[in-house]
Amino acid sequence: MTRCNSLFPAGVAVTLLFALALQGQTNRGTPAVSVRDFGAVGDGKSDDSGAFQRAIDSGCGDILVPRGRYRFDKTVVAELDRVGPLSIAGAGTATIIMAVPGPALKLVGTHGGTASPTTVKDNVRLNQRMPIISGLEIVGAAPEACGIEATGTMKATFSKLLIRKALHGIHLTKRNRNVIISDCHIYENRGIGVYLDHVDLHQINVGNSHISYNDGGGVVQRGGAVRNLQIGNCDIESNMGQEAPPTGNVLIDATGGSIGEIAVTGCTIQHNHGAPDSANIRIIGESQPRPSYAQGELRGGNVTITGNILSDVQTNIHLHKVRGVTVVGNTLWKGYTNDILVEGSSSIVVGQNVLERNPRYHYGDGATAKRGVIFRDCDNVNLTGLHIASVQGQEAGLLLERCRRFNISGCTILDCDNCGILMDDVEDTVIS
Template sequence: MNRIHICLIALLCAVVTVNRLSAAKTDEVIVNTGNAIADVKSYGAIGDGVADDTDAIQKAIDSGKGRVVFPKGIYRLTRPVEAVLDRIGYLSIEGNGVARIEMAGEGPALRIIGTHQASADPGNFTERVWDKQRMPLVDGIAIVGKHDKAVGIEADGTMQITLTRLHLRSLLHGVHLVKNNRNVAIADCHIYHNRGIGIYYDNVNLHQSNITGCHISYCGGGGIVSIAGNVRNIHIAGCDIESNMSVDTPPTANVLIDCRGSNAGTAEVAITGCTIQHNNPSPDSANIRIIGNSDPTARLPKIREGNVTIAGNVLSDVQVNLHLKECRGVAITGNTLWQGYKHNILFESCSSIVMGANNLDRNPRYDYGNTADANNSVVMRDCDDCTINGLHVTGVWRD
């Protein structure tokens, strides 16, 4: 082999080696610096609050890069942007607190769609849920409604959807949970001044959901509302839930669970460590209202849902602070209740209610406006097999 051949072989080996090193370096850069990011402005979004950014944001989500980032700006949508997880794979939508979406069309600004229509039993999952869909994230974004029927975020068929650090305002509903979802986590969100419901369990099949550390206030149709459906394991903890009702809307509650219209209803609920308050002018307003009579079945002609714990909450300034109707198996302890204008506590047709040490006191500190009109009464009507122990009741009923 002559010297020229040797040099050519050496040069070829050097080129191959350099190419391999370059490829390895490129792969390392993508992994370590997060270059696989779909910046919505790179897909044509303007973010000036005037241009229609719907198509650009849809393209960014459909890119399949997974991490969709909104730089500072105001992004106008005219129709829902859909994230079909089975097609695009894992998803994280991030605004870092500086991005605002203005929904100028009907429906949800963000619709997250999965394929999981079963329980959370490990045997009920297809691999595609774990390979493409698990734990979609939405974090650090403001969504403001600019249409009467604009909604913030809708989830359907998701597993482990996680919503954090959101600002949802001037919408019909803030978070809309529909059809079937599992293992929902909502934390550190500000859901404020919406026409309808803050967090809406809308005839949904949903077990395992946590709502923690949120401010939910001034939503005209209720704060956290579960209607019909098949719902279990709602955990509401450490939230401030206030004035989610209106003088112009039908009676509702800051936390409303209504099992009617379903033979499964809502049960296995914990409401702990929250301030839940206001407002008494709204008709038949309540802080916590649970209507437990799910639809009868051939096996169970009379159903009272329950297995509920209500502990360590501060409740005030509504017509009825705590209203249970047709419930069974509710434990109530460590709560402070005042300014129940009709009743502090109203139980109707309930059984197996255990009420321990709660403080029902008319504090003279709250002596303004119509506060003297509050009855603060405790009424148990047509109930059986209930236990009351250590209940502190003072200053009820006016002359």
């Protein structure tokens, strides 16, 4: 028999447990329940999806998931307006095995407003706010099995999760507001780690997480209307399969939708240069037209990229048809094709960044990385304090093609095997 040793005398432990249970009843009206109270077995073989569904449908709200391996043969759905405020929580010792296609857990809300309190209906405020999923491992055991999907939610919070061997990790669809993803490991999935899938979403924080080895990309937005995306203090690595379509560790693609107000700060973002057209940060900003006040401007933006470590991909930072971007305080190396590639963009500020070639990283084919900074078809750009060293196999350390209205000052460009700065068809530009 396995024993769990306690630091408390028996009488104290009983008193403490009673106090905690009483606190649960006093604060919430209903004590927390375990999925085992609803018939979950946790042996990794029995289908426990029904037990989880019954626990959620009970309306208890506080659903505890003790140690065990819980097999799901169907998606467990939380209809938030019906079941009320919800927390599904483990202590890191429970595993959900998703054995069929679809998400293991799906949160469904009805929020149709914005983040403004005046648009939050009473039923959302009372029944649906801040659904929490935490402290669980979710493992995909079918090719199309996913981790978690959320749609129509307000303040959904995901923390202390390990999601692996699924298709997508956390999948946000249709419409959500004020999402928090923190302290998670989203690892070794066949698709995308955090997927903003044609979603109308304002206010999302992705922080303090490891998002790695997901073949379809790390944090990926495709289409939709996304604002206020903050990615911070994360390790985001090798989120591109060797045979997958081109993607990125961070990929923001506004095609068919719109983007704006994005910050990528304080992250280590790197690998894998062997994947086709791989990028650490790739932003495709061309968006759907807006009303006449936009004066025909299609490029989204207002992006900050700062304080990151970026290496070992084909292109470290790729900006395509973006307007309003600040890139400052980053360290970049081993961009095998480019360190920075900017195309068709405007109002770009690239400040003090280090673009280095350290021979300590010349293991394997590391010495063959070309690197360099390229601007094509851009205007209204300020380059200040860049340190560019040892660009090889490029026409120049800094290349400008078909550009205008650049201000280049205080840059250090050293030891490139061709020229330092090359300008072709460039107008109204100052170098000092």
